[in-house]
Amino acid sequence: MLDHLPDIVNANEPLVRRGRFFSCTFLVGIGATDWLIKISNGRVASATSGPHLMQSWQFSIRAPEDAWVAFWEPKPRPGFHDIFAMTKSGTAVIAGDLHPLMANLRYVKEVLESLRNQAADA
Amino acid sequence: MTAPIDSITGRYVYFDIEGRPHRVYFEESGAGIPLICLHTAGSDATQFRHLLTDVEIAKQFRVIAFDMPWHGKSLPPVGYHNEEYRLTTDLYDATISAFCDALDLDRPVLMGCSMGGRIVLHMADAHADAFRAVIGIEGSDHQAPWYDRDWLHRPDVHGGEVCAALISGLVAPQSPQEYRWETLWGYLSSGPGIFKGDLHFYRADSDYRDRVARIDTSRCPVYLMTGEYDFSCTPEDTIRTAKKIGIEAVIMEEVGHFPMSENPDQFRKYLMPVLAEIAGR
Structure with a gap:
């Protein structure tokens, strides 16, 4: 589902600029x-689906697939419009550093959103 | 002069709050019933600029919005540099009461959003005869927290950036981009630790769950209005509170936690009938 994330983010110059200190x-x-x-x-170097063998990461954001589908609607319904709306309801879980x-x-x-x-433009 | 100028007058008023001198910035427009507007935590009274320039409202109401001390153009008190700002119910009450006294307002309507929507419940309970009515926007007697406040003020995270990024999700997806970013500017430009200090009141010193049922709405009518996209003060929080008070909550479609600034036209649809009812009392 995130195959196109590098192309979408890396083509967004203001977003890449905002992330220039972030790796x-x-x-x-x-x-x-x-x-x-x-x-x-600030650029998405890669977005790869698992299984990941012995890979390190700093933090994670997890939610059921139907919740992400709702989150990525052009005008998401209440409760699925923000990652913290989803964590408050227990739908999503953020962990790690x-x-x-x-x-x-x-x-x-903004990377996630x-x-x-993209869906709105389609 | 050909450029447009808002019909708002901004001035500074001097008064003491809990024995300390303050210089408080306020804006006003219109004439008639005083309508005091209380901004959200960590922002300032700019949030009410659309209400302050509403020609219809100005015909019947003297709309007044002030920056709380430490916010916007109101300075912190002398000695602030050695203090941790922490708002409490007592300090918030004292600030509002002192402002009303300073301007010699006759039974104003008190309207507040978010933490402002919380304190109006206390004011309706503690000072029922001092107010013509109270309006709580995104208000409730209590709500569940959804993040750790310590992220808001620490040297290795930019305070303005993190405050704005946290609350950005409280703006409804339908709100115009222009007003979404204007709303977020209030948080981006807030003083260090001020949002966190306001949240001390909101989270730790304003659990009114055992108090709101005793509000006498025959002395001080209460109106509660909450946006459907507000996951901080949720529609359920507001409906629960309204039931205890014995009133009907208004749930607003396609708005979030900042109705007056994120989507003024949508908010107006819900606010005008409330103001008309108050004016007709």
Whole structure:
């Protein structure tokens, strides 16, 4: 589901600029599938689905697949419009070292939400 | 002069709060029933600029919005540099009461959003005869927290950036981009630790669950209005609170936690009938 994430993010110049000090590997869990997202100075270097053997990551955001589908709707319904709406309800779970997430929160949220904009353009 | 100028007057008023001198910035427009507007935690009264320029509202109401001390153009008190700002129910009450006294307002309507929507419940309970009515926008007697406040003020995370990024999800997806980012600017430009200090009141010193049922709405009518996209003060939180008070909550479609600033046109649809009812009392 995240195959196109590098193309979408890397073509978004303002987003890449905002992430220019950010390099990190984080995990997005979509149902049973784990995606490793490697960020290098604001660009998505790679987005690969599991299984991942002995791979390190700094933080993870996991939710059921239907929740992510709702999240990526162009105008998501209440409760699925923000990752923290989903964590508050228990639908999503954030774990790991939260510092890189919180220090770059706008960037990470906009990376995840970039797939929503893509749906709107389709 | 050909450029447009808002019909808002901004001034500074001097008064003491809990024995300390303050210089408080406020804006106003219109004439008639005083309508005091309380901004959200970690932001300022700019949130009410659309209400302050509403020609219809100005015909019947003197709309007044002030920056809380430590916020916007109101300075912190002398000595602030050695203090940790922490708002409490007592300090918030004292600030609002002192502001009303300073401007010599006659039984104003008190309207607040978020933490402002919380304190109006306390004011309706503690000072029922001092207010014509209270309006809680995104208000409830209590709500569950959804993040650790310590992230808001620490040297290795930019405070303005993290506050804005956290609360950005509280703006509804339908709200115009222009107003979404104007709303977020209030958080991006907030002073260090101020949002966190406001949340001390919101999280730790304003659990009114055992108090709201005793509000006498015959002395001070209460209106509660909450956006469907608000997952901080949820519609369920507001409906639960309204039931205890014995009133009907208004749940607003296609708005989040900042109705007056994120989507002023949508908010207006819900607010105008409330203001008309108050004016007709």
